[in-house]
Amino acid sequence: MIQWDAATIKQFQDTLLGWYDAHGRALPWRRDHAPYHVWLSEVMLQQTGVQTVIPYYERWLAHWPTLTDLAAADEAAVLKEWAGLGYYSRARNLLKTAQIITQERGGQWPTTAAGLKQLPGIGDYVAGAVASIAFGEPVPAIDGNAYRVFARLLLIDTDIRSGAAQRVFRAAITPLIPQDRPGDFNQAVMDLGSSYMTAKHPDSAHSPVAAFDAAYQQGVTDQYPVKSAKKKPVAKTYTALVLTTPDGQAVWQQRPSRGLLASLWTWPLLTGDQRAATVPELLTQLAAAHAITMASAAVLRDQSVGAGSVTHVFTHQHWTVYLRHLTLAAPTALPANARWLPLAQQTLAEPTLQRKMAAYYNKNKTD
DNA sequence: AATCCGTGGGT
DNA sequence: TACCCAAGGAT
Incomplete structure (x- = not known):
């Protein structure tokens, strides 16, 4: 020096x-x-x-x-x-x-x-x-x-x-x-x-x-400067549930107040690739992960969204997210950390991941 | 000390 | 694609 x-x-x-x-x-x-x-x-x-x-x-x-x-x-x-x-x-x-x-x-x-x-x-x-x-x-x-x-x-x-x-x-x-x-x-x-x-x-x-x-x-x-390398992000896979009513209301879920994307709102996320899961399996996981309960009899339609996935890279994690779209006859009661709001809501804080999921949904939705 | 915590742009 | 980089801080 x-x-x-x-x-x-x-x-x-x-x-x-x-x-x-x-x-x-x-x-x-x-x-x-x-x-x-x-x-x-x-x-x-x-x-x-x-x-x-x-x-x-x-x-x-x-x-x-x-x-x-x-x-x-x-x-x-x-x-x-x-x-x-x-x-x-x-x-x-x-x-x-x-x-x-x-x-x-x-x-x-x-x-x-x-x-x-x-x-x-x-x-x-x-x-x-x-x-x-x-x-x-x-x-x-x-x-x-x-x-x-x-x-x-x-x-x-x-x-x-x-x-x-x-x-x-x-x-x-x-x-x-x-x-x-x-x-x-x-x-x-x-x-x-x-x-x-x-x-x-x-x-x-x-x-x-x-x-x-x-x-x-x-x-x-x-x-110069001398700078050691970062380690590469860990790969993780999720499935987002687009839970809507026929008039376009969707379930929004608030993430925990600590950790990744703390307190921000997304469509409910389940761990893993759930493209092959049955509706009752999806709802069981939804209840376990987010305390959101709804009867499978109320599900009018079950659709996959697109052929691919949404990818998002955080500093330490590389996410692959698949989407499933379930249509319900009517809104159900939700816990405090979830809300029914329009699919394109403008009132809650959304992370970029959610904006990517919404863009992917809008591009691939079937009707 | 090592790990966690976002995102967009550049190569 | 897979990196690296950009006016870091908390635990």
């Missing part, structure tokens, strides 16, 4: 900030440095691309313009607004933190990274980003960009997926932060990491900090 002297650090800061002043991106969350705006954007941007976030960010602020507005929201409304962004605990934690600040702290944000990190959903990265950008604290905000940029500049070969990475990079980056512009420094690093110093096909030669880039100077950019 390379250590810079004080003069080099000053030159690096001036070069990086000069470039940022001239070429930094004009993003919606950079219109001001309000902690609500900085925090919301940083949470949305976790593991998520800028172009995906922008429309969600704008819609969110139209819905809840202030932290006080958000603190008064229902969790169901928050999840509905978040639906499609993924990692849904982020949305639940946004609401929790808004309530803590509004109701327990009199609307006052902690102004240090250490204080911010106590709040739900705020870890080392978001704490550093909000503390530096909104409150001017000279702390690093170490995200994937910072890992990549400084691994190359300083030839840091610590595996960025290892437990030691946070400590090693924090020690390396902290001395480089300018006391007067920590927020701009951290944002400049992010812009650098998403323009010249990208993961794939970097343009190190034209980077404004090429002169400080040891990996580029030595022709070893492709060796």
